[in-house]
Amino acid sequence: MATLKDIAKELGVSVATVSYALTGRGSVSPAMRDKVLATVERLGYQPNRKAQAMRTGITRCIGLIIPDLTNPFFPQLAQKIEFEARAVGLSVFVVDCQNQAVHEEEGLNLMEQQQVDGVIWCPTGNRSTQRLARLRCPVVLVDRPLPGFDAVHSDYRAGGQLLAQHAIELGHRTVGLLSGPQETESARLRRAGFVEAAAGRLDIQWEEEVPFSSELSPAARQALAASKASLVVAANDLIAVGALDELRSLGKRVPEDVSLMGFDDIPWSALITPSLTTIRQPIAALAHEALSLLTAKMLDRNRPVSTRVVGVSLVERNSAIALNHG
């Protein structure tokens, strides 16, 4: 691997000159700059990132801490973020927490050791923000906002409202709610939006809080079994898939006997039967905003904390149909 020293020796100049020629910082004659550039090309020189990092304190690496790659929402997000990051010359370390706080802790330690320039984090659950503060690099929370921190997330409340409005339009009156973990802002706002827009027009007959997973709690299964509601609204698509499975094994047809709605528009949603009526989160936009917020913060660490909210849209498919009032 060629170094600055090799190039300098080749041209009979000092490494400083070569460095100046490449960074364009000092004053170097055009002739010399050309010679340096040519030699760089010829020797296939690539700057040693570690050495640069050591000197400048900038690693050009960021961390991406994700709750669970098994939830199809996150691979999509990770893909877009990695793409955007690479486009601006940032490499990304990925840590998958498998939804466990221990791994999250490990991940944060790792980011500290690697001295990343920034971290994009989707916190699992409501963690103490102390650990976050120990990380002395900029952090942007995605999808899981926490008060007092930079964050990018979808307009969950609007999503909830869209679902309620759609339900009303379809003529539904009675609904069961499979709400997500209420300690997360994300699940709380989805629920809040729905409940607000439903007020006085939809009767929420039952509600069960379940984790963001297709494995339903026993209580949720019982609720589904006993349900007389014409519509079940799940806090995300994964839960909706679980509900679909459960309803089917209870002998209830979706959507003929009961309609179903999800949230996220994960890739499966279009493929399962019936395809899922859901709220689409603009994942590419989330990724883009997250990265632009992070880079902004990297450039100006005193930037005031801000939150970017991206819009969502209703995706009508086959799992929710109009109710025939007989």
Added chain:
Amino acid sequence: MATLKDIAKELGVSVATVSYALTGRGSVSPAMRDKVLATVERLGYQPNRKAQAMRTGITRCIGLIIPDLTNPFFPQLAQKIEFEARAVGLSVFVVDCQNQAVHEEEGLNLMEQQQVDGVIWCPTGNRSTQRLARLRCPVVLVDRPLPGFDAVHSDYRAGGQLLAQHAIELGHRTVGLLSGPQETESARLRRAGFVEAAAGRLDIQWEEEVPFSSELSPAARQALAASKASLVVAANDLIAVGALDELRSLGKRVPEDVSLMGFDDIPWSALITPSLTTIRQPIAALAHEALSLLTAKMLDRNRPVSTRVVGVSLVERNSAIALNHG
């Protein structure tokens, strides 16, 4: 951030002593070692990985180059690999190629710049192995073997055979094949195993080569429309999902009218309707073998090239049923 120098100053010794105390390499009195350890604890010292890397040439980072996080097989694999890597103190850079050679090239460049200690790579398509050689760190190919390189993959041939045997047991005689991209060893062996075990007992009435995606080619759709086979065997689950969708829109019921089999056992396979009969790849084992092969190669770079093949198993679900010979 505390450095060795801080600790040394605190104790009134040289940095070398502190370094020796921590690495356990030089000779240091037990008393001094204890004092160092205590001070490390007290100051919250964390070694600077960049500096270590610069001195030793070892970065304790590996690269993971993946074709597409949108294919659910890869997030699973990535999750396990990241987990195993972290357990042995390796951080992982992830690059998602989005199935494009350009990004793959970029990814390899990035690994070179980051000077990773090793790379785990699932090549998209059959790339020139020249680029691979330019990377002067150990490389292990996963899921997509290439001749002449260390690789870990499932026993595709056995998987193909299992599918054929199962088809025969179920009483099928006529079958349509949606085979994967034959420039990949992976798809070739799946096909080969199936064809071998089918020989003389199953009649392969038609065959279409399609990419590993749920988007079917027009030719494949025509083949499905015209098919009189009692069974369709897809090269992976993603293709099977696409076929399921297409069959359904053609008015053919699965499995009543036609049985369907996949390969991979991606998480959706159990959740879609009908749930998919398929071949399970032991992803955790793949990840484990890949990492152990890579670390072995990192320790002994002259290790001869080897391939590890992990066993697969048939998962019987609802998409393939016994044929009633009338």
Added chain:
DNA sequence: TAACTTGACTTAAACGATTAAGCGCTTTAT
């Protein structure tokens, strides 16, 4: 012509670690 500026370099000191070599002393082996 003396004094000052400028351009194009070089020198050398960092950054934070690792590690070979050396130092003055005591212990062991030949």
Added chain:
DNA sequence: ATAAAGCGCTTAATCGTTTAAGTCAAGTTA
């Protein structure tokens, strides 16, 4: 008795960069 080896530490070189400070000749100004 003398050489060799070990002990616990220090000194100093090194990895590949960046960058403040210095040098020195040529050009500009008064």
